[in-house]
Amino acid sequence: MKLTRRVMMTAAAAMVAFSGTAQADGHQMLDELHFLIPGGAGGGWDGTARGTGEALTEAGLVGTASYENMSGGGGGVAIAHMIENAESLGTTMMVNSTPIVIRSLTGVFPQSFRDLTLVAGTIGDYAAFVVPADSEIADMPGLIAAYQTDATSFAVGGGSVPGGLDHLVAAMVMQAAGEDPTGFNYIPYDAGGAAMAALLSGEIQALSTGFSEAVVLADQGEVRILGVTAPARIEGSDAPTMGEQGIDVEFVNWRGFFAAPGLDDDTVAAMRGALAAMYETEEWEAVRARNGWVNIHNEGDDFQTFLENQEQVIGDLMRTLGFL
């Protein structure tokens, strides 16, 4: 008996997961929401959209959620779709993150966040500098000293292309530490996992990566986090910030949502309202904790200011590095 019931429950859960529907109750703010994901299934954007949709529907803030993966052009195909078909996308939110700023600066796609309706930034991940646990380098000043001693054999790796997120953070840190941001040897890997393997195998001396990725291995005693680009120490971690070691850098890799340009104010307000109310729900807390996300809520004009500021900082750095 017990078995059949559990199986039934599983099947029911599977149905919910596939169709993305859930019962709505009193405080529903939107009947339906369509998530446009500019990358394939299983990526970071995909997880953010589906996790957010899950929390919104299960908490009853949104009636039904549907998802569409549209990869191509580093996200450019989806952005073009949002702009070209704006009139028919009244219930669509596109997920995106820091790369939308970087890629429109480098001209990968001609549009920028200004061409879309900004809904809200919802979560984020700070960046971190990591060394193997058995490394002689104990802190950020130690890392800078090791680099100064032998710059040619000191390689910093990252899971992005040169000019991508991990490289820019590394350059930002080097610059703030008073070093030439173009001087160090940046070795790109095609994913965070590959870069982490290279760090542990001794191919590179230090790694620039996301804090959430690093903290898992730090807890296992495999790596040491030298510095985090957060304004203060992150709850539950004793990793020092860059700031407390005299390196004045703060950086967050945000993820958030955009709507089609020219969308009516009521719908935008409802989208923002649903996302804002989501933070208070248990359903969101479960999704957030499961994925190790940090709540960073920026909406409307605040989001605009935040993005403009980030565009300025990244743009200046990329000009210094010669990418623009």
Place this chain on the structure above:
Amino acid sequence: MLEGLMIGLQTAINPFNLGMVVFGCVIGTFIGMLPGLGPMSIIAIMIPVAITLGDPTAALILLAGVYYGAIFGGSTSSILLNAPGVAGTVATAFDGYPMARKGQAGKALTIAAISSFVGGTIGAILLMVFAPMLSSVALLFHSAEYFALMVVGLSAIAAFAGTGQVGKAVMMTLLGLMMATVGEGALAAMPRFTAGILDLQSGFSFITLAMAMFALPEALFLVMNPMRAAQGSGGNQSGKIENLRITRAEARAIAPVIGRQSIQGFFIGVLPGAGATIASFLGYAVERNLATKEEQAEFGKGSIKGLAAPEAANNAACTGSFVPLLTLGIPGSGTTAILLGALLALNVTPGPRLMVDQPEVFWAVIISMYIGNLVLLVLNLPLIPYIAKILSIPRNYLIPFIFFFTLMGAYIGQNNATELLILVGFGVIATILRFADYPLAPLLIGFILGTMLEDNFSRSMQLYQGLGFILERPMTLGLLVLAAILVVLPTYRAARARSRAKGVADGD
């Protein structure tokens, strides 16, 4: 260890968990048959279901079933329709599809199922016994060695450089390598050879090219060759499909192949930057070189050894890829990266402490992998005659079905209609190339290995400020020498055989 084994067994063998394995295997097999939905996407789809189970062990057991099911399902479409849905099963199509065309679809599927089972089993045993020790093996290779390993993998093209085909095979490989450079490489933020087309920004997608090079030309050939189609060389009249029996002689021939490739595949899988695809190509190349001359001529035309080798290697490597995941917390492939996400969501943190902190999870994962393999075999052997029946569908229904299948495969993963244009364009080019007797497999091998080859090469160049790494790193040099031997030896042997035959003729 024995204690852990018992805990694992106890956890895995309760009716609910066994039910989860069966459920996972069935779902995995059937979705895995669709090209474009490889293990990675299927696991991504199943994760929410697994998480709602609440119990990490049951969830992992479900996902392990899905994983193995998906790999087996991918082999099925490779063998029956020449439509490899993931890179790891491309080598399966090399000999599996020719076998199916000869009316041996049932036998091919059986060999694939048994090779996969043995590969997975040996992999699981190695994982069980050596996992803690193997974490250092996983970190043995630097970019320089990965580069050299990719060169060794490229030597698999020698199998397609048959009599008088060497030039053509090399040309196709180079074309494949060139196509791999399209798009934004991992090492430069600049788009290359995209002609300003946004859809090419991230390069050609594997699945589109695989469908265009393998499945589409096959279907077009059937259309243009109604005689052959009418004969139904798939064998509905011959009735051979039902014949799954492997003769004793055949079993004796493939047993050592499966054994060797299970071990070799496992160790290649342990390396985080290599994985199942490289393992299958290397397995194919190595076994071809070890085979006798008569058997070598069979490779690419329906050799049972050529089918058993990549299947065993592929499955063993998938198991091997759990070593860096479980012992270091590092995902070595896209699929293990997804699994890492699922593990973290279930409050299981893989890494050196996993065996100490949560031994029951560690052992349950390994045992469930083994059970997944077993269930898959038991489940699929009786199903094989029915699966193979797909080929007995009359051609005028089968051909549209294959067209639909390939188009869907290219579209489903990306949801991008431009993929369809690329698919049809390259499909037509590939068909013309086939008419001109150019082998298409080397192109796909070059394309698959090209990106990793280039990335690792440029990384090594950047780390060593030049080509110094080739001489400074003995293992790199050793692998490159091995690659040279794998390419030169068969050519030399063939040349010597020819001259000897000529000498005999002259002498007499």
